[in-house]
Amino acid sequence: MTTKRLNRFACLLGVGLLMAATIFAGNALAEGLLPTDCIKCHDKQPKDIASNGLSHKTEISCVDCHEAHRPSSPNNIPQCNKCHEGTAHFDLTGCLNCHNNPHTPKVISIDKDLTEPCLTCHTDQMAQLQQYESSHTRVACSTCHRERHPFIPDCLHCHSPHKEGMDMKVCLTCHKPHMPLEVTYPAETPSEYCAACHDDVYSTLKASKFKHGKFECAKCHQDKHKTIPRCQDCHGENPHPPAMHEKFPQCGQCHGIAHDLNK
Ligand code: HEC
Ligand code: HEC
Ligand code: HEC
Ligand code: HEC
Ligand code: HEC
Ligand code: HEC
Ligand code: HEC
Ligand code: HEC
Ligand code: HEC
Ligand code: HEC
Numbered sequence: 182m183t184t185k186r187l188n189r190f191a192c193l194l195g196v197g198l199l200m201a202a203t204i205f206a207g208n209a210l211a212e213g214l215l216p217t218d219c220i221k222c223h224d225k226q227p228k229d230i231a232s233n234g235l236s237h238k239t240e241i242s243c244v245d246c247h248e249a250h251r252p253s254s255p256n257n258i259p260q261c262n263k264c265h266e267g268t269a270h271f272d273l274t275g276c277l278n279c280h281n282n283p284h285t286p287k288v289i290s291i292d293k294d295l296t297e298p299c300l301t302c303h304t305d306q307m308a309q310l311q312q313y314e315s316s317h318t319r320v321a322c323s324t325c326h327r328e329r330h331p332f333i334p335d336c337l338h339c340h341s342p343h344k345e346g347m348d349m350k351v352c353l354t355c356h357k358p359h360m361p362l363e364v365t366y367p368a369e370t371p372s373e374y375c376a377a378c379h380d381d382v383y384s385t386l387k388a389s390k391f392k393h394g395k396f397e398c399a400k401c402h403q404d405k406h407k408t409i410p411r412c413q414d415c416h417g418e419n420p421h422p423p424a425m426h427e428k429f430p431q432c433g434q435c436h437g438i439a440h441d442l443n444k
């Protein structure tokens with residue numbers, strides 16, 4: 182026998198003797214062990230419970246879950262549904278996949294591909310992912326929300342920015358993570374963000390001496406990407422005498438383009 186096995190044997194013998202002693206003493210607990218005994222041989226679990234046991238510390242004790250002990254009962258691990266049942270969440274299988282340590286029930290780590298179990302509590306995000314199909318729809322929730330609950334990933338873990346210096350806060354002005362292709366943005370979005378892809382337009386506009394040159398792109402191209410405004414949206418249907426508009430129906434025939442009216 183190795184020392185380790187010998188120790189284990191000695192310990193189990195200890196449990197046997199301890200139990201025999203308490204049963205002999207007429208203890209009400211069938212198995213004889215009290216919660217205060219556990220710490221004599223197990224130090225990790227009592228420590229975990231003491232520091233982070235939450236309701237598993239305050240509402241119940243070791244022996245509500247571990248009703249028996251070796252050697253008389255080698256299988257004293259409880260099923261969670263012994264005490265938790267009646268909701269969709271409690272019908273899940275593999276509770277310990279997320280609640281990996283029952284002694285710290287709310288320290289939740291996520292190290293597998295998971296989507297379905299998340300939906301027992303979060304439905305809005307899935308609704309968006311499905312309504313607005315994108316590459317993000319095809320990965321598991323835990324591809325992004327990984328390691329622990331609740332973890333928020335940084336876009337830049339997986340993507341490079343359109344332009345150096347853009348951080349995640351900037352990404353979120355135009356993209357929503359659960360519908361990334363629905364690009365929308367507020368009216369005060371800085372033109373520099375657009376310039377990352379529309380450098381030519383940006384330079385033209387900035388060089389223009391006309392009043393449009395001072396506007397942010399988003400003032401005209403409002404809200405949703407690729408929206409094109411009509412000049413008349415801002416200047417009214419007939420800024421000039423009707424005869425003039427009849428002869429030259431396009432504003433551009435005299436004013437050129439919005440980004441540089443002179444051209
Ligand atoms: C005298 C020492 C001793 C005491 C007191 C003791 N245990 Fe154990 N316990 C052991 C040993 C030894 C093992 C076997 C460890 C192994 O196989 O690695 C064990 C195993 C376990 C296991 C693992 C399940 C299994 O069957 O392998 C649980 C759960 C457990 N004990 C809970 C408790 C609880 C709860 C208490 C207090 C009510 C307690 N123990 C008190 C020595 C003790
Ligand atoms: C809410 C129920 C619950 C409570 C309360 C609880 N345990 Fe456990 N315990 C479990 C479950 C479930 C496992 C099996 C964990 C696994 O398989 O990963 C376990 C495992 C163990 C083990 C085996 C080694 C391990 O960590 O997997 C020991 C020893 C143990 N518990 C001791 C204790 C002691 C001592 C207490 C009280 C301080 C206690 N437990 C309180 C549910 C509980
Ligand atoms: C012996 C009964 C019992 C068992 C077995 C049990 N629990 Fe609990 N658990 C409770 C009670 C009582 C509460 C507090 C009331 C509630 O939230 O239902 C609780 C609360 C919790 C909480 C919330 C903690 C808090 O304080 O907010 C989580 C998470 C949890 N349990 C997970 C589990 C998991 C996972 C298992 C299986 C490994 C498990 N429980 C096994 C009795 C138990
Ligand atoms: C996909 C991971 C995952 C799985 C699988 C899972 N849980 Fe949870 N559970 C969570 C998360 C996340 C929370 C919320 C924690 C919070 O409020 O911070 C939670 C909360 C809880 C709570 C406390 C809140 C409540 O609704 O009462 C209990 C109890 C619980 N789970 C028990 C279980 C049981 C029992 C199982 C297995 C039948 C299980 N969980 C399976 C992730 C999971
Ligand atoms: C039992 C219910 C439950 C389950 C299951 C659950 N969550 Fe949660 N989740 C919550 C609660 C409650 C909160 C808010 C409290 C908090 O921050 O801990 C939350 C918060 C979050 C947040 C952060 C919200 C914020 O604004 O910071 C994310 C992200 C999240 N959950 C993702 C997930 C993912 C991914 C899964 C599946 C692996 C999951 N959740 C499973 C209940 C749950
Ligand atoms: C491509 C990565 C990615 C995927 C896949 C993903 N999320 Fe998220 N999620 C995020 C990011 C990033 C945020 C933070 C958004 C913010 O801060 O405004 C977030 C925020 C959340 C929040 C906080 C509330 C909210 O809506 O902002 C919850 C809850 C959440 N996600 C759940 C889920 C669930 C459930 C799934 C799977 C159905 C999922 N997520 C899939 C990246 C992702
Ligand atoms: C865990 C990795 C991960 C995170 C975090 C992540 N993405 Fe993605 N995203 C992907 C993958 C994988 C694809 C598909 C391949 C590609 O286009 O790079 C994708 C595609 C996209 C697309 C194109 C969608 C399509 O269907 O073509 C956009 C837009 C996008 N992501 C924006 C974001 C933004 C914004 C964030 C932060 C809120 C973010 N992503 C966070 C992994 C991630
Ligand atoms: C000013 C708005 C805006 C900002 C800010 C922005 N994006 Fe985009 N992004 C877009 C537009 C518009 C597209 C789609 C272009 C198209 O239709 O092809 C796009 C496309 C993408 C794509 C798809 C692949 C590609 O490169 O075309 C990814 C991935 C992406 N963005 C990630 C990000 C990340 C990460 C950030 C933050 C660093 C970010 N975006 C910031 C507007 C923005
Ligand atoms: C990630 C790169 C990217 C960013 C950032 C971006 N765009 Fe675009 N944009 C594109 C692409 C690609 C097209 C399509 C070009 C084409 O069809 O020739 C486009 C097209 C457009 C169009 C023309 C649509 C049409 O019908 O011709 C407008 C207007 C536009 N973008 C405005 C903006 C504004 C305003 C911003 C800033 C809020 C912005 N874009 C940010 C990539 C981007
Ligand atoms: C005063 C309003 C206004 C401003 C400011 C403005 N645009 Fe435009 N934009 C228009 C109009 C109107 C059109 C349609 C073509 C035309 O009539 O000039 C257009 C067309 C476009 C097009 C498609 C045609 C082309 O020239 O490629 C893109 C892309 C575009 N704008 C991007 C931008 C970007 C990026 C900015 C900021 C740097 C910006 N716009 C600022 C009004 C504006």
Ligand code: HEC
Nearest residue numbers: 391392393400401410411412414415432433436438439442
């Ligand atoms: C989002 C609203 C908006 C759109 C769309 C728009 N404009 Fe303007 N435009 C303005 C504003 C505001 C001014 C400045 C008015 C002032 O200060 O008196 C202006 C000024 C002008 C001026 C005077 C230039 C100057 O520097 O004095 C002309 C000419 C003009 N716009 C033509 C056009 C034409 C042509 C289009 C379409 C191609 C157009 N605008 C689209 C809002 C807009």
Ligand code: HEC
Nearest residue numbers: 412413416418420421425426429430431432433434435436
């Ligand atoms: C036949 C050529 C022509 C056409 C077509 C035309 N304009 Fe003009 N517009 C002018 C001239 C010339 C001026 C300068 C007149 C002045 O300084 O009073 C002008 C001035 C303007 C001004 C500036 C007015 C001010 O008070 O500073 C606006 C705004 C304007 N036009 C908008 C439009 C819009 C919108 C359209 C299309 C619906 C349009 N124009 C069509 C020739 C034209």
